[in-house]
Amino acid sequence: MRGRRIVIVGGGFAGLRLARLLDRRAWRRPVEVTLIDRTPYHLLRPKLPQAVGGRIACAVHVPLAALVSGTRIRVLDHEAAAIDPVARRVAWDGGAMDADLLVLALGSGPRVPSELAEEPGAVLPIWDFDQACGIRRRVQFLAEAARAGRAVDGDVVVIGGGFVGVEIAAEVQARLGRLYGHRARPTVTLVERRPRLLPRLSAWAGAVAGSRLARLGVSVLTGVSAAHVAGGRVHLGDGRVLRAGTVIWAGGSVEAPPVVAGSGLTDGTGRIPVRGTLETDRFAGVFALGDCAYVPGAGDEASEPSAHRAEAQAVTAARNIAAQLDGGQAVEHRPTRNVYVLALGPGYGVLEAGTLRAAGRAPSVLKELVIAQHLARLGGWPLLCGAVPRVILDTFRAAAWDTSPLADGAVRVGTARGWTS
Numbered sequence: 001m002r003g004r005r006i007v008i009v010g011g012g013f014a015g016l017r018l019a020r021l022l023d024r025r026a027w028r029r030p031v032e033v034t035l036i037d038r039t040p041y042h043l044l045r046p047k048l049p050q051a052v053g054g055r056i057a058c059a060v061h062v063p064l065a066a067l068v069s070g071t072r073i074r075v076l077d078h079e080a081a082a083i084d085p086v087a088r089r090v091a092w093d094g095g096a097m098d099a100d101l102l103v104l105a106l107g108s109g110p111r112v113p114s115e116l117a118e119e120p121g122a123v124l125p126i127w128d129f130d131q132a133c134g135i136r137r138r139v140q141f142l143a144e145a146a147r148a149g150r151a152v153d154g155d156v157v158v159i160g161g162g163f164v165g166v167e168i169a170a171e172v173q174a175r176l177g178r179l180y181g182h183r184a185r186p187t188v189t190l191v192e193r194r195p196r197l198l199p200r201l202s203a204w205a206g207a208v209a210g211s212r213l214a215r216l217g218v219s220v221l222t223g224v225s226a227a228h229v230a231g232g233r234v235h236l237g238d239g240r241v242l243r244a245g246t247v248i249w250a251g252g253s254v255e256a257p258p259v260v261a262g263s264g265l266t267d268g269t270g271r272i273p274v275r276g277t278l279e280t281d282r283f284a285g286v287f288a289l290g291d292c293a294y295v296p297g298a299g300d301e302a303s304e305p306s307a308h309r310a311e312a313q314a315v316t317a318a319r320n321i322a323a324q325l326d327g328g329q330a331v332e333h334r335p336t337r338n339v340y341v342l343a344l345g346p347g348y349g350v351l352e353a354g355t356l357r358a359a360g361r362a363p364s365v366l367k368e369l370v371i372a373q374h375l376a377r378l379g380g381w382p383l384l385c386g387a388v389p390r391v392i393l394d395t396f397r398a399a400a401w402d403t404s405p406l407a408d409g410a411v412r413v414g415t416a417r418g419w420t421s
């Protein structure tokens with residue numbers, strides 16, 4: 001007799017943590033846990049800004065197989081092409097799987113306003129590994145070409161002064177600093193439509209981030225929107241125009257991947273509405289968590305993209321899935337206050353957790369420790385011990401790439417695959 005089948009789609013922060021929690025449980029009757037992801041890797045997305053800045057490379061991607069070794073979790077490397085929430089079926093090119101309980105943890109993607117730019121590639125979102133590699137290569141290539149006196153624009157504009165935007169602006173600026181030394185370098189401008197940076201954090205955090213960016217040399221424009229991007233120019237709402245060879249989108253709004261919307265699961269927010277138990281309202285036995293889901297009425301902070309929040313939801317979902325399969329009382333998810341730890345370039349960070357605040361080197365170390373703890377919790381200390389030397393090795397490798405000259409027209413930095421070795 002086959003065990004009751006729990007199928008989790010998405011091996012990110014929410015899905016992978018949930019799979020591990022379910023695997024560890026002592027079940028009354030056997031269950032099978034299957035984790036489906038379109039890539040064979042777990043992406044440490046909070047480290048993407050460092051990858052853009054050339055400070056790390058391969059440590060961004062951790063093979064899923066290593067993270068589930070020694071467990072009974074079955075990992076399938078497929079891209080879900082259709083989800084039938086009534087039949088609780090996931091289909092991919094060439095196959096399908098039915099579930100007793102289906103969990104959607106597919107994450108989200110950036111929602112770039114369609115009116116912002118008509119030209120494809122005029123605005124580069126920063127959300128996945130390939131996008132980070134692409135931006136890194138582009139910034140380096142344009143900077144090298146500008147330095148060699150070619151008629152290219154090495155300037156960078158980052159749109160969005162939330163936590164992603166400030167981290168990216170700091171990393172890109174620090175990287176240009178390493179490439180150029182004391183010579184005049186391309187400019188990095190951060191544009192935020194609200195009156196201050198980090199609008200979801202306190203005014204203190206916004207001011208600290210602003211002065212750190214200013215010290216690094218980033219120009220910060222607040223209270224003004226990027227209205228249109230075309231022909232290497234960013235047209236601002238107040239009539240100013242910025243030149244930019246690279247425009248990076250770090251605006252906050254996100255939506256679930258198209259397969260979720262295509263399956264009729266999302267509402268006007270572009271995400272899957274769920275009850276406090278994290279089960280969908282309309283489809284029994286279908287749970288959704290992490291970035292692709294939100295609890296209506298729980299407030300902005302409860303549904304902003306957050307790895308920390310995705311992992312906390314996995315704990316609630318594990319309890320409620322067990323309650324459905326083994327009997328027991330479902331619990332409501334209580335959103336905890338987000339803990340923000342930002343790395344603003346090498347050796348400097350900002351921490352805000354309620355009234356606890358700190359800035360300087362300690363928060364940037366803490367950020368690394370939080371990620372290390374995430375890895376340790378998922379893969380155990382052996383995995384972590386294997387990862388640390390790789391991070392160190394990789395830091396040296398990335399530094400070597402940074403200083404290697406680029407051949408005319410060629411980009412000699414690691415490919416996406418090379419980074420994952």
Ligand SMILES: Cc1cc2nc3c(=O)[nH]c(=O)nc-3n(C[C@H](O)[C@H](O)[C@H](O)COP(=O)(O)OP(=O)(O)OC[C@H]3O[C@@H](n4cnc5c(N)ncnc54)[C@H](O)[C@@H]3O)c2cc1C
Nearest residue numbers: 010012013014038045046080106107290291305306307308
């Ligand atoms: C640059 C950047 C920096 C960030 N820094 C931080 C930070 O410091 N702290 C923090 O808390 N949050 C941070 N975040 C947000 C955080 O990374 C996300 O909120 C978190 O990853 C959400 O976890 P998740 O499990 O919902 O989704 P994800 O981690 O995105 O996982 C979703 C998984 O679903 C898979 N998937 C998607 N579509 C399909 C499909 N059709 N078929 C199969 N699999 C599919 C994906 O491959 C992925 O593995 C950052 C985000 C960005 C962009």
